[in-house]
Amino acid sequence: MAKVTTGTGDTGYTGLLGAARVPKYDPRPDTFGTVDEATSALGLARAASKDQKVKNIIQQIQKELYLLMGELATPPENYEKMGLRMTAEHVQHLEQVEEELKQEVEIPNKFIIPGDTLDGAALDLARTVIRRAERMAVKLLHDGVIENTEVVRYLNRLSDLIFILARYIEVKSSLAELPE
Template sequence: MAKVTTGTGDTGYTGLLGAQRVPKYDPRPDTFGTVDEATSALGLARAVARDQKVKDIIYRVQQELYLLMGELATPPEQYEQMGLRMTAEHVHHLEQVEAELQSAVEIPNKFIIPGDTLDGAALDMARAIIRRAERMAVKLLHDGVIQNTEVVRYLNRLSDLIFILARYVEVTSSLANLPE
């Protein structure tokens, strides 16, 4: 069984992939911790979603976010050894799913107030957290802490996809509740 409590963080430091330790408030763990929040919020959305297609989309994104967190936790000296990283193909897949969903739902030209459905509201919460993670990743990129621009592109496209997915579940939920 995995050991949950190690005590190694009791002094306020956490490990990156490799031997390097940094303060828990360092921009890297702050950013991948925010991505972890987004992954958990997506887990809530997946748990309450009724549509298997939606559940599958969310699950794949959650898996990809673990890859992204691993990349953010990798210091420059370990980066080439890591091998796995966010790529243009990851971004392209998000764009494909987004286009497919957009063909099934009309996106209104107005501000959306979250809360029409539980699954839509959970997705909107996840989207807001993803946007925060994106802003943090942009800072890492602009400060030269990370070099892979696909990390930022992925988070940017992901927030768009999750916005559209929330509208999709709201529309499909309302269609399912129409009287026969």
């Protein structure tokens, strides 16, 4: 059985992948912790959704976000050994899914007030957390803490995709409510 409580964080430090330990408020764990929040919000959306296509898209994204968190948790001296990195292919996949969804739903040219459906609202919450993670990752990139620009590109595209996915869910939900 996995040991959940280790006590190693009781002094306010956390481990990166490798031997490095940093304060819990360090920009790295702050950023991957924010990505973890987004993953949990996506999990809420996945649990609330009745659409298997939506569930599959969200679960794939959650898996990719674990890869992204691993990359953020890898210090420069271990980066090449770990092999954890976001790639242009990850970004391209998001763009492909985005285009497929836009073929099925028209995106309104107006501000959206979240809350039409539970799963759509959970996705909108996840989107805002992803945007925060993106801002934090941009700072890491600009400060030279990370070098992979695909991390920022991925988070940027992901927030767009999640916005579209929320609208997709809401449109599908409203169509299901129409009388036959």
